[in-house]
Amino acid sequence: MTPRNFDLIAFDWDGTLFDSTAIIARCIQAAVRDVGGKEPTYEEASYVIGMGLMQALAHAAPDVPEALYPQLGDRYRHHYFAIQHEISLFEGVLPLLAELKARGHLLVVATGKSRRGLDEVLGSADLAGVFDASRTADQTAGKPDPLMLNELMAEFDVPPERTLMVGDTTHDLQMALNAGCPSLAVSYGAHDHAVFGALQPLFVAHSVPQMRDWLLAHG
Structure with a gap:
């Protein structure tokens, strides 16, 4: 040894x-759509992986107002926990x-x-x-x-x-x-x-x- x-x-x-990686990126995209933001590209959603959740979501969805961040985080968790068993x-x-x-x-x-x-x-x-x-x-x-x-x-x-x-x-x-x-x-x-x-x-x-x-x- x-x-x-x-x-x-x-x-x-x-x-x-x-x-x-792919599932997280798709969940970020879905969460942004849910709150009416401009859906980030797959590359933009993948880039923020590794950051803290709210830091990542804010970076991926710069057009979403801060007042909607709690809802944005809730929607991400909703999508992620629904499919995490697939990972x-x-x-x-x-x-x-x-x-x-x-x-x-x-x-x-x-x-x-x-x-x-x-x-x-x-x-x-x-x-x-x-x-x-x-x-x-x-x-x-x-x-x-x-x-x-x-x-x-x-x-x-x-x-x-x-x-x-x-x-x-x-x-x-x-x-x-x-x-x-x-x-x-x-x-x-x-x-x-x-x-x-x-x-x-x-x-x-x-x-x-x-x-x-x-x-x-x-x-």
Whole structure:
């Protein structure tokens, strides 16, 4: 077994471990339509994935008045919770997480999801005991603010140089930079990997097997 380079690995959730990008984008589009806003394109709806919910919706629907934000959020949750059972982890994620646990890594989640939404998926039998901690956008600051990473590092007393952020969006990678942490990017989620270079990820994985190989060799 190769020595660990990182003691703490923080994973984004949607688009990194969970195959939810397309469904989230469609739910954002539907919520904006429901309140009479101009429907964002798929690309515009995908771009905001990873932000906190209301920050994301406000960005995706700039023509919707602030007074309608509570209704907009309610409509998004209505659409999402109606179909969340259709979403699953990317193939290969569970074995990878088990391998990382066996190597002694601390595994945490740093996500723009709500606490309720994350707890619902983490409550499955397959994920019981896999993650050591998590932070969501509604219990701390949303990405790219580094607060959720800073809190997780403080909880386990792990310095930034021993912490790795894994994510699929520029929000994830910018958060890592803001926290002083290295990052690993994945290209199969919400954002085009062509824009990742300026955010200095150590590697861009184009599939879960590529992410696994890199993490086991360099993590």
